Amino acid sequence: MMAELTPLAISVLALLNERPMHAYEMYQVLLTRQDTRIVKVRPGSLYHTVERLAGQQLIRATGTERSGNRPERTTYEITCEGDEALRRRVQTGIESYVYEYPLFPVVLAESHNLDEQDALLRFRRRVADLDNWLAELSDALATAQEQVPELYWMAGDYLRTQLACERDWLATTIERIETKDLPWQPRNM
C-alpha cells in the first residue's frame, strides 16, 4: 500500500500540474504565492518530497538544465498516475473529516493545571492574539479579492470563519468563568 500524499506532496503535484519545474523553482513559487501560509514548506522536506514522488512515479525528471554558471538543476513533470493521485487525494481530503490532533484541545483539557486567574489571563491573551491573526488575514483576503477569483482563496475564507469561531467561543468561555457559570474547581487545590 502506498501511503497517503502529505500536504506538501499535494502542493508539489499541484504545481507540476500547471507546468514542469525544478525543486527550487517550486520553493520560490510557493513563497511568492503566499502558499506557505497554508502548507509548511522547509527546504529539507521539499527536496525529500520531490524525491519521494519521483520514486513513486508520480512525477518524472525531464532532464537537467543549467542557466548561466549556476549548478544544474533537475526539472520534473507530473505523470498520469501523479495527476490521478492528486485528484483522488483532493477528493478524499474533502469528503471525509479526519481529526488531526491539534494542540489547543490538549492544553484546554489540561488547563485545570493552572489556577483560575492565570487561566483567565492566558485565555484573554489568546483572544488578543486571535484578533491580530484575524486582522492580518482579513487584510490579505482583501488584497487577494482584487487580484484573483474567489475560487482561489476559499481556504483563506474558511480559515477566517474558523478563527472567528474560536475567538467567539473563547470570549463566551471567559465570561462564563468570570460569572462562575463555569466554576473553576481543580481537584488538586
Next chain:
Amino acid sequence: MMAELTPLAISVLALLNERPMHAYEMYQVLLTRQDTRIVKVRPGSLYHTVERLAGQQLIRATGTERSGNRPERTTYEITCEGDEALRRRVQTGIESYVYEYPLFPVVLAESHNLDEQDALLRFRRRVADLDNWLAELSDALATAQEQVPELYWMAGDYLRTQLACERDWLATTIERIETKDLPWQPRNM
C-alpha cells in the same frame, strides 16, 4: 534550547502529576478516559516520549515493580522541573495561537483541480461526515456532563463549536457554488 513539549508529552506529565505510574498504565488510563480522542497515542510514541522526558529530567524512575509473574515495569514520577515545564507549556499553548497546517485548507486550495459537480459531491459528503462526528461528540458530551464537572470537558465543547462552524461554512459555500454566487471557473478547463 530544549524543544517544546509535544502533545503526548503534555499528557504524560499531566498523568504523572496525579500519581506515579508506569508506561503501560498511562496507556490504559489514556484509553479508558477517552483521552485518545484528543491526543494521538501509539505504544511506540508513548514509550519513546517517556524515555525522552526521563532524559530531560522532567520525570524520574522510582523503581521497578512486578505483579505476579509478569515482566517488571518501571514506575515514574514527575519532578519539580517537570511540573514547571507542564505549567509553562499549558500557558504558552493557550496564550498564543500557532497555526498547525491542517489538511483541509490545502485540499480546499487545490479543489479547483476537480470539476464543479465532483467538488460539490465531495463537499456534500463532508457535510454528512461532519454531521456524524457532531452527533457522536454530542452524545459523548452528554454522558460526560453527568459524570465530571464541565471544567474537564471544555476541549470537547470547543471541538463541537469548531465542527459546527465548519459545517455551516461548508453549507453556505455549497449553496454559493450552486447559485453561481461563487463561480467555479478553473483556469485549465
Next chain:
DNA sequence: GAAGTAATACTCCACATGGAATATTTCGCG
C-alpha cells in the same frame, strides 16, 4: 486440562519533518 484468545508490556524500524549548514553566483554600492 487443553487450546485458543485476550490482555499485558513492551521493542523495533521505516519514514517524514524541519532546522541548520554549505557552496557558489550574482547584484548592489561606494
Next chain:
DNA sequence: CGCGAAATATTCCATGTGGAGTATTACTTC
C-alpha cells in the same frame, strides 16, 4: 573594481511518529 550581502540550489542529520511485531501471562470455554 572590489567587497559584502543576498539569492541560488541544495544536502545532511537529529528527532518524533506510528505501524507492526513479539513474548509472556491470564482468562475462558469446551
